[in-house]
Amino acid sequence: MFRVYKSLSRKYKKNLKSFYIVQPTTWARISLDFMNAVVSPKFAKKIRYIHSLSELAKFVPLTQIDIPPAVYEYNLRYEDKITLPSSINYDENKHLMFGVPLEVLMGAEGENGLPRVVRDCVTYLRAEGMQVEGVFRRSPASTLLRQAKEAYDRGNPINLSDYGVHMAAVLLKMFFNELPVSIFPVQTYDVLKQIQGKQHYLGRIEFIRNSIFPLLSPASIILFQYVCSLLHEVSKYKDVNLMTAYNLAVMFAPNLVHSGNPILDVSMCILSRTNEKSGGGVGLLMKLAIEHFDLMFEGYEPRNRIRDVSESGTISMSSSMSGSIDSSDTPISTPGTSSPPKYPSLRKVRSLAAITTLSISGSGSDFFRVGAGVEISGVKVQGMVSKSQPTTPYSDLPGSPASMASIDELRRAIPWIS
Numbered sequence: 055m056f057r058v059y060k061s062l063s064r065k066y067k068k069n070l071k072s073f074y075i076v077q078p079t080t081w082a083r084i085s086l087d088f089m090n091a092v093v094s095p096k097f098a099k100k101i102r103y104i105h106s107l108s109e110l111a112k113f114v115p116l117t118q119i120d121i122p123p124a125v126y127e128y129n130l131r132y133e134d135k136i137t138l139p140s141s142i143n144y145d146e147n148k149h150l151m152f153g154v155p156l157e158v159l160m161g162a163e164g165e166n167g168l169p170r171v172v173r174d175c176v177t178y179l180r181a182e183g184m185q186v187e188g189v190f191r192r193s194p195a196s197t198l199l200r201q202a203k204e205a206y207d208r209g210n211p212i213n214l215s216d217y218g219v220h221m222a223a224v225l226l227k228m229f230f231n232e233l234p235v236s237i238f239p240v241q242t243y244d245v246l247k248q249i250q251g252k253q254h255y256l257g258r259i260e261f262i263r264n265s266i267f268p269l270l271s272p273a274s275i276i277l278f279q280y281v282c283s284l285l286h287e288v289s290k291y292k293d294v295n296l297m298t299a300y301n302l303a304v305m306f307a308p309n310l311v312h313s314g315n316p317i318l319d320v321s322m323c324i325l326s327r328t329n330e331k332s333g334g335g336v337g338l339l340m341k342l343a344i345e346h347f348d349l350m351f352e353g354y355e356p357r358n359r360i361r362d363v364s365e366s367g368t369i370s371m372s373s374s375m376s377g378s379i380d381s382s383d384t385p386i387s388t389p390g391t392s393s394p395p396k397y398p399s400l401r402k403v404r405s406l407a408a409i410t411t412l413s414i415s416g417s418g419s420d421f422f423r424v425g426a427g428v429e430i431s432g433v434k435v436q437g438m439v440s441k442s443q444p445t446t447p448y449s450d451l452p453g454s455p456a457s458m459a460s461i462d463e464l465r466r467a468i469p470w471i472s
Contacts, residue, residue: 073097074113076104077128106132112139117149120211126201138208149209153232156273164276171206172277174214175226176284183219184287185294190305194221203228226281230309237278238336240313242269243322246335255342259349262339267354278310278343279351286347300327303340311336 062070078086083103104110107121107129116138129136151159151171159169167173183189193199194217202221205212214222230237238246245266252258267275285302292298297305307323325337333341343350 070097070100072113073101074104074110075101076107076110076125077132078103106136108133108137111136117209118211120213121205123198123201123216126205127197130197130201136204136208149207151206152203152229153234155234156271156277160273160276162272164273168277168280169229171225171229172280174212175222175229176280178214178222179219179226179284180287182215183222184291186219187295189219189288189295189297190223190227190285190302191297192220193224194218199224199228227306227309230281230306231312236312237270237274237310238322238339240311240315240318242266243313243318243335245269246322246339249335249338250333255346256349258338258342259346262342262350263354266339275354279354281306282340282343282347282351285344289344299341299344300325302344303337307334307337307340310340 075082075086086101102113104113107116107125110116116136151169160166179189198217199221202212202217202225206225248265249258249261252261270278285299285306288295288297289299289302292301304323304325307325308319311319311322313319320334322334322336325333325341
């Protein structure tokens with residue numbers, strides 16, 4: 055009380071209308087009443103004791119105050135939920151974040167930008183959560199989680215650094231879990247189950263891009279891609295945070311489905327640790343999106359939109375749909391490892407068809423079909439390739455141009471067939 059009184063100049067003391075003290079203890083009130091006679095009786099008349107944040111909201115615009123977590127927690131002694139007074143200047147539905155359809159939050163085409171809670175959580179996790187052990191696996195205190203969620207729904211400013219990394223991660227999962235229509239609706243389940251039938255990860259990615267993504271709304275694609283980019287970055291620090299692509303997929307996939315049938319939803323999210331080819335459709339898709347983020351989303355329109363997100367969260371609509379792939383030859387670097395896994399060089403692939411038509415031709419065969427568009431030393435190549443004939447020249451392959459390059463060169467250009 056003395057510190058506050060001394061910190062105010064005479065001008066502010068004179069013009070001060072009210073001085074609110076929230077949730078004072080009995081001892082604090084007795085002490086303040088005693089000091090009022092010493093400090094200033096006029097100043098003492100301006101002091102008001104407030105017992106809860108709901109009561110405070112009647113006098114000050116509570117949604118403009120960044121309230122510390124400790125205050126929220128202490129306020130639970132007096133009320134279970136903060137209630138704001140009815141006002142023509144406050145529209146509760148305008149601020150709701152959780153349990154609201156994506157088309158309402160983002161617009162039919164995502165033109166309204168990313169939801170504030172998603173943008174805040176992803177930004178904070180990128181800055182502070184990459185190397186935190188167990189991120190997306192550990193949970194914060196349930197009481198604080200509820201208070202943080204309600205604060206977002208009221209429109210209060212939230213400083214996530216006051217709550218910590220695990221709070222931001224759980225808020226992000228909770229946002230997806232409470233969507234009225236999940237990212238992967240029940241109508242997509244039959245198509246999602248077909249992912250397991252594809253034998254090669256490239257074939258799975260092609261199937262996802264061509265058969266599953268078109269079933270999702272534009273807002274769902276934008277949001278899903280934005281979060282997958284974060285999870286992809288988190289997985290690069292797996293040696294530190296212990297969150298591999300498998301672990302992240304296991305923790306996040308259940309939040310992307312809710313058909314009303316828990317058993318069915320669980321079956322869609324199952325992942326096998328020993329057999330990477332088996333599992334539920336959503337679990338497999340999630341793991342692929344984290345491990346091969348660039349292949350999954352390269353050239354896809356929503357990714358270009360995400361790059362144009364401004365500080366306000368508005369998304370530019372200037373990008374056009376493109377299915378081409380044009381990625382760098384530089385391997386993706388993984389923190390904590392000196393030699394990251396070699397990803398396919400995609401500069402030599404001129405179309406999506408060229409990369410995804412590479413498939414095994416027949417059960418048990420070591421023959422591969424190379425789609426048109428793959429270039430070796432400036433020469434386009436297509437035809438049948440056998441791994442057991444490493445010296446076969448391209449001129450001997452059906453449909454290939456005259457060239458003396460060997461299958462070994464093809465392997466160097468397309469390393470996933472070796």
